[in-house]
Amino acid sequence: MIIQDNLLLNRAEPDGLGGVQFLYKVKGYGVTAISKPQEELSHIHWEVDVIKYVTEIPLKYEVCHTTDLAKKTLKFYSDKALNEFLDKAFKYFEELGLLENMLPDNDRP
Amino acid sequence: MSNLDFVAEGKPADWVPLGETQTVVDPMEMFFKLPRKTEFITGSEAARESIRRMNVDVAIAYPITPQSETMQQAGYLYDEGYIKDFYRGEEEIGVMSACSGASRAGVRTLTATSGPGLMRGMEAISSWPGARVPIVLMDMCRVINTPLAIQPDNIEMSFMLNTGMLLLHAEDQQDFYDYPLVAAIVSEKVDVTLPCAVSVDGFFVTHARGQVSMTPKEYKLPPRDGWASAVPAMDNENPPARLSRDAPIQKSNFISYHMHSSWQQEVFAAVERSAKYFDKYLGGLIEIINPDAEEFLVASGAAVSQSREAVRQEGEAGRKVGMIKIKSIRPWPMRELVAALKNAKRIMVPEFNQAGWLHKELCSTLYGRTTGTMIGGPRVYGGMTMPTEMILEWLADARKKQL
Amino acid sequence: MSFETLRPSPALKEFLPIEYKDLVDHGPYGKNKKVSDMGKFKEIIEEHPMCAGCAMTLFIRLMYIGMPNPEHTIVVGTAGCGRLALSQASVPFVYGNYGDTNAVASGLKRGLDIRFPNQFKDIVVCAGDGGLVDIGFQGLMHSWFRHEKFATVLLDNEVYGNTGGQESGMTNKGKVLKMSPRGKKDDKMDMLGLAKVAKLDYIARLAPTNPARVARTIRRAILIAREFGATYVQAYTSCNIEYSIPTPDVMKDAFEIEKDRYGFEEIISDRAKEYLKDLEAKAKAAKKAKK
Numbered sequence: 089m090i091i092q093d094n095l096l097l098n099r100a101e102p103d104g105l106g107g108v109q110f111l112y113k114v115k116g117y118g119v120t121a122i123s124k125p126q127e128e129l130s131h132i133h134w135e136v137d138v139i140k141y142v143t144e145i146p147l148k149y150e151v152c153h154t155t156d157l158a159k160k161t162l163k164f165y166s167d168k169a170l171n172e173f174l175d176k177a178f179k180y181f182e183e184l185g186l187l188e189n190m191l192p193d194n195d196r197p
Numbered sequence: 198m199s200n201l202d203f204v205a206e207g208k209p210a211d212w213v214p215l216g217e218t219q220t221v222v223d224p225m226e227m228f229f230k231l232p233r234k235t236e237f238i239t240g241s242e243a244a245r246e247s248i249r250r251m252n253v254d255v256a257i258a259y260p261i262t263p264q265s266e267t268m269q270q271a272g273y274l275y276d277e278g279y280i281k282d283f284y285r286g287e288e289e290i291g292v293m294s295a296c297s298g299a300s301r302a303g304v305r306t307l308t309a310t311s312g313p314g315l316m317r318g319m320e321a322i323s324s325w326p327g328a329r330v331p332i333v334l335m336d337m338c339r340v341i342n343t344p345l346a347i348q349p350d351n352i353e354m355s356f357m358l359n360t361g362m363l364l365l366h367a368e369d370q371q372d373f374y375d376y377p378l379v380a381a382i383v384s385e386k387v388d389v390t391l392p393c394a395v396s397v398d399g400f401f402v403t404h405a406r407g408q409v410s411m412t413p414k415e416y417k418l419p420p421r422d423g424w425a426s427a428v429p430a431m432d433n434e435n436p437p438a439r440l441s442r443d444a445p446i447q448k449s450n451f452i453s454y455h456m457h458s459s460w461q462q463e464v465f466a467a468v469e470r471s472a473k474y475f476d477k478y479l480g481g482l483i484e485i486i487n488p489d490a491e492e493f494l495v496a497s498g499a500a501v502s503q504s505r506e507a508v509r510q511e512g513e514a515g516r517k518v519g520m521i522k523i524k525s526i527r528p529w530p531m532r533e534l535v536a537a538l539k540n541a542k543r544i545m546v547p548e549f550n551q552a553g554w555l556h557k558e559l560c561s562t563l564y565g566r567t568t569g570t571m572i573g574g575p576r577v578y579g580g581m582t583m584p585t586e587m588i589l590e591w592l593a594d595a596r597k598k599q600l
Numbered sequence: 601m602s603f604e605t606l607r608p609s610p611a612l613k614e615f616l617p618i619e620y621k622d623l624v625d626h627g628p629y630g631k632n633k634k635v636s637d638m639g640k641f642k643e644i645i646e647e648h649p650m651c652a653g654c655a656m657t658l659f660i661r662l663m664y665i666g667m668p669n670p671e672h673t674i675v676v677g678t679a680g681c682g683r684l685a686l687s688q689a690s691v692p693f694v695y696g697n698y699g700d701t702n703a704v705a706s707g708l709k710r711g712l713d714i715r716f717p718n719q720f721k722d723i724v725v726c727a728g729d730g731g732l733v734d735i736g737f738q739g740l741m742h743s744w745f746r747h748e749k750f751a752t753v754l755l756d757n758e759v760y761g762n763t764g765g766q767e768s769g770m771t772n773k774g775k776v777l778k779m780s781p782r783g784k785k786d787d788k789m790d791m792l793g794l795a796k797v798a799k800l801d802y803i804a805r806l807a808p809t810n811p812a813r814v815a816r817t818i819r820r821a822i823l824i825a826r827e828f829g830a831t832y833v834q835a836y837t838s839c840n841i842e843y844s845i846p847t848p849d850v851m852k853d854a855f856e857i858e859k860d861r862y863g864f865e866e867i868i869s870d871r872a873k874e875y876l877k878d879l880e881a882k883a884k885a886a887k888k889a890k891k
Contacts, residue, residue, distance in 0.1 A: 090237050090408075098408070099509070100502035104582035106349075106401030108408075125405035127347075129239060129266065132406055146513035167237060201713055254714050255707065282710045286703065287742035294700035294739065295707035298676075301694060302711025324697050423715050431674050432712060432721065436605055437623055437690035 090167055091174045094118075097147065111149075114178050115185030116141055118149065121170060134164040136173065155180070201282060214278020216252070219417040224382045228375070228478055231412040240402035241266035243374040243409045244309070244335055245274065251333070251381050252417045253280045254304035259292045260285075262347045263399040264311040264337045271307070280307075289314045293321030300330035300392075303423020303430035305381060309335035311399055315353050316341055325392040326361030326464045329428045331384035331421070332392040333377055334362075337399035338498075338549075340579055348580020349398040351498055354526065355554035361464040363393035363471055364527040365479075366497040370407035372524075373397050376479070378418060383474040389467050390427035396526075398499035398549055427467065472528040482530035483521050483537065490519030491542040492592065493569075495534075497523040497555055500547045500583065507588040518592070523555070531562050541569040543595060547588055551578040570600045606671070623690055628664075629671040635662065635811045644670055648685040653847035655854055656755050656837035659808040660685045663726065663753060666818030667691070673722040673822075674712075676705045676750075678736065680728035681761040681839075699735030701725045702743035705750045713749075722822050723750035729770035730760045733789055737769075744798035747829025751802075751821040754791065754832070757839040765842035777842065792865065795832045801869040802831035807858040809851070817866070823879065824872045836862045 096113040107124035122135045138158045142148040153159050157180055164170045204210055222231065227250070238246070244267040248256070256275065258268035275283035281304075286292035292308055299306040310318060315336055325332060338351040357364050363384060367373040373395070380393035397403065429435045476482055486508055494504040501522045511518040521537055523530065538544055544563070546556040556573035563571065575591045577583045606624055608616055613624075623629075626642040633641050644664035650657040660682065667673050676694040677683040678701050686693045696704045705723045712721040725732075732740050732754050740752065759777055760766040767780035769789040776783050795803040802824040804817045814835070821831040838845055838853050845853045858864070868876070 089235055099506045100585075102503075102506055102585040104503060104577075104584035104587070106499070106582070107405040123237075123406050125400050125403075127400075127404065129241070129404060132239070132404075146510070201717070255710055257707065281714050284706075284710075284746065286706075287738055290700065291703040291706075291739050291742060294696065294703035297696070297700075298694070298704035298707030298709075299711035300707075301704075302708050302715060304711040304714050306707070306711070320697055321700060430715075431692050431694055431708060432715065433672055433674055433692050434605060435692075436608075436620075437627070437629075 090121075091171050094178055096144070111139075111147075112174065112178075113141060113144070114181035116188075117152070117155075117181040117184060119174060119177050120149070121174075134170045136162040136164060136170065138177065155184070212278070214281075216279040216281070216417065219250075219252075219279075219415055221252070221419050222416045224378075224418060224478065227378065227412060227416060227418060231416060233410040233412055235408050235410040237406050238370065238409050239266075239404060239406050240337075240370045240373050240397060241270060241404070243370040243407075244377065244403075245270035246409070246411055246414070247374045247377045248307065249274055249279050249414055250412065250417050251307065251378055252305060252420050253307045254421065255282045255296075255299040256280045256307045257292045257295050257299070258283065258285045258308065259287075259289055259310070259314065261311045261314040263339060263403045264309045264314065264335070266403060267309045267335060267337070271309075289318035290321055293318035293325075296332050297321060297325055297328055297330050300332050301328070301431040303421065303426065303432055305333075305385070305421040306331075307333045307335070307381075309337065311337045312339035312341040312350075312353050316356070319356060322357070322362070322392075323360045327460065329390045329426070329464075330392055331381075331390055331426075333380050333384065334392060334394040335373075335377060336394050336396040337403050338396055339399045342579075346580055347400070349400045349499065350550055350578045350580065351396065351398055351548075352550040352552055352554070352578070354396050355550070355552060357394055358527065358554065358558070361391065361461075361468060362527060363389075363391050363468060363525075365393065365395045365475075365524060366526050367395055367397040367402070368498055368501040368522060369402055370405075370409045373402060374409050374411060376524075379475065379478040381418060383471050383478065385421050385425075386471070386474055387425050387427055389471040389474065391464070391467050391471065396498070401499045468528050472525070472530070475525050475528065479524050481533070482525040482528070483523050483533050485519065485521055485537055487517050487519040488537065490517045491540075492516075493519040493521060493538060493541045493544050494588065495521045495523065495538070495544055495546050495555070495559060496548070497526060498549060500549055503583050503585050503588060504547060506585045507592070510585060510589060511592070526558075529558065529562070534559065534562055535566050538563060538569065539567050541567060543572065543600065544569050545572040545574070545588075545591060545595065547574065547583060547591075548576045549578065549583065551576060570595075572600060627690070632668075633665060635665055635815045638665070638811075644691050645685060645689040648688045650681065650685050651841055653840050653850045654681070654837075655808055655840070655850050656681055656757060657685055659755065659814060659835050659837045660726070662808060662811050662814040663724075663818045664689060664691065666815035666822075667722065667724070668819050668822055669720065669722060672720060673724060674708065676701045676708065676723060676725045678727045678731040679762065680731045680755070681757070682726055682728055682755045684762075686726060699731055699737075700739060701727050701731065701736055702739040702748070702752060706743050706746070706748045709748060709750050720826050722826065724818075724822060725750060725752040726755065728755045728757060728761070729768045733769040733791060741794070741798070744795065744800060744830045744832070747800075749825055749829050751818070751825045751831045751833065753818065753821070754834045755837045756834050757837050757842075758788070759839050759842045761839040761842055765839075791832070791834055796867065798830070799869075800830050800832050801828040801872040803865075803867040804832070805834045805862065805865045807836040807854045807862050807864070809854050809858050813864070820868070820876060824868075824875065827875055828869070828872055
């Protein structure tokens with residue numbers, strides 16, 4: 089089963105390509121994980137990006153390829169790999185949040 | 198002696214079919230009380246898990262994309278002993294005809310098809326309701342028109358609307374697990390005794406994964422009772438008569454046109470009688486979000502998922518938009534729709550087909566019963582996608598034009 | 601059908617139509633009636649709307665006498681002349697769609713095997729040359745190659761009789777009929793040859809010239825189908841209307857055609873022969889024990 093902690097939203101993939109999107113959020117950052125239909129079932133995979141939330145309502149985020157977690161869109165072929173990444177990402181975001189809080193107010197992102 | 202000789206097919210003599218190790222539970226317990234576990238699986242896998250719990254006697258298969266995955270899984274279920282008999286038929290006319298034969302024998306019968314396969318089997322399928330044969334038909338919609346394509350498009354469902362078939366439209370993988378189980382039970386109710394198709398928008402659901410909450414596989418539905426049926430089974434277990442069950446429907450030498458018309462009336466009355474069961478087992482023929490809204494999206498199948506997201510985004514923007522998901526196309530939830538939409542100002546019907554059959558159905562239901570404007574669209578077809586944005590744009594456009 | 605199902609309660613019996621009472625008291629169920637008993641018992645088929653002098657009707661009447669267990673038999677047919685009589689029989693009749701007989705029978709037989717694992721339920725497909733060889737060809741072939749456990753009886757009148765006389769795949773070459781205005785261009789289809797290719801355990805071709813032989817052929821086809829799968833009987837059942845055979849000469853025609861070209865052919869596989877021998881021995885022993 090996919091990790092449900094820190095899950096902000098689970099919705100139909102909004103581009104209409106079929107499949108689902110899971111959006112996670114921890115301290116301003118998060119992960120989008122999309123699973124789309126594939127003609128070959130064995131090709132079904134997770135497309136994962138680290139994101140930075142602009143606002144939660146309305147839901148707006150930007151893809152963030154500047155963290156140490158991921159410099160590009162990641163692909164996972166199993167739920168286990170996705171879950172492991174999510175665990176890692178949640179810890180990373182917690183620490184990142186702590187570090188950002190230590191910055192002087194005008195330097196905070 | 199029969200086709201059920203598992204030793205001849207390579208099983209050890211002490212083999213116990215796994216279906217026989219399952220415990221039968223009451224449908225209400227299966228649908229609402231048993232604990233459930235959620236898994237992230239494809240629509241085809243959801244179909245397989247549904248079939249595993251359906252207590253199927255005979256499943257007959259024929260491959261066609263995007264359905265093949267499901268019936269080959271049914272083959273594995275047969276191998277494991279969850280289905281009693283299974284074979285690959287010659288093509289869809291053969292398969293649909295064989296299903297009518299199996300159901301006439303009084304056993305639970307299942308098959309699945311897609312687009313062109315449904316069209317090929319249509320002569321047989323359209324004769325099922327008149328023959329009063331309960332059959333579960335899983336239908337994974339795909340393009341039927343030339344040029345050939347395997348993409349989702351649910352125009353094929355419109356061909357089933359006036360046959361006397363029961364017809365459910367599954368939105369996602371979860372529905373494609375739940376609805377076939379409900380279909381099996383309702384179609385076999387004595388005052389129904391009709392075949393039931395469960396359509397789903399193929400590829401988007403069959404070939405994609407979604408969260409499906411399922412009951413333990415150790416439980417199955419009660420078997421079909423071959424003695425309980427609106428018309429007797431073709432088992433030669435009834436007192437002999439010179440006219441057998443099928444014969445009264447033929448018109449030529451013996452039967453009046455009046456007989457045929459009353460037979461049809463009875464079929465369509467049985468469709469209406471099924472509504473009370475679907476209402477009970479599906480938890481309503483429709484689902485409503487924001488019932489007090491003035492603007493409504495009315496959809497079935499995969500269009501519902503995109504509509505849900507459109508409603509959510511409209512909500513973020515401070516606009517309350519209602520949504521109705523139509524679960525059951527036949528029986529058609531006329532009373533429910535009229536009640537839910539009588540005060541609506543604007544009703545929009547997004548669809549995955551060119552003809553807009555759902556829009557037409559809705560128009561004929563709501564004519565004279567609402568003062569709201571009916572908007573047929575947005576529509577995508579031939580495999581086109583329907584982004585949430587498209588629905589939002591149509592809504593904005595309708596508001597701008599004050600439709 | 602259990603005989604308890606057949607027998608009405610004594611109090612109800614007097615209110616039932618004579619037709620039904622006769623079936624109960626004098627019907628063939630469980631009594632193993634023979635052709636030589638004709639006229640002395642209530643037959644499965646009596647009244648029918650077939651044309652006067654129709655050879656097909658005679659064949660169908662004999663077919664019902666040949667059934668080893670009419671009380672556990674279901675006939676599957678399709679549109680055509682035959683179903684006009686078949687639907688009047690007191691054996692259940694599935695009147696399917698065009699050319700769907702062998703597919704329907706496949707499903708029906710498998711379903712009945714599940715519901716009645718301890719009782720043979722015999723399925724007999726009985727349809728014409730148009731229904732089986734033309735529109736039903738695919739279903740017929742596949743049921744043979746799958747060796748589905750039922751008998752197929754082809755009523756070969758060499759024409760579409762019910763729709764008014766069009767040529768069929770079983771019409772002879774050169775014959776002028778509706779839809780073959782210049783004479784049929786191709787040969788009569790060799791269904792026996794195809795049955796051999798499919799390796800059926802019982803294949804027979806005959807004309808209804810010898811009533812006892814018709815009943816015996818049908819009986820063998822049904823018994824062997826139970827054990828080994830698909831069997832095939834092809835019967836010349838002339839259409840006296842479309843072939844302009846004077847009514848009193850229908851049987852003369854049957855004898856002539858049999859002699860000229862149709863003949864009698866019976867192909868039984870070795871294992872089926874063994875099985876029949878075994879059955880006969882058992883029947884004899886039972887008879888002896890009864891004495």
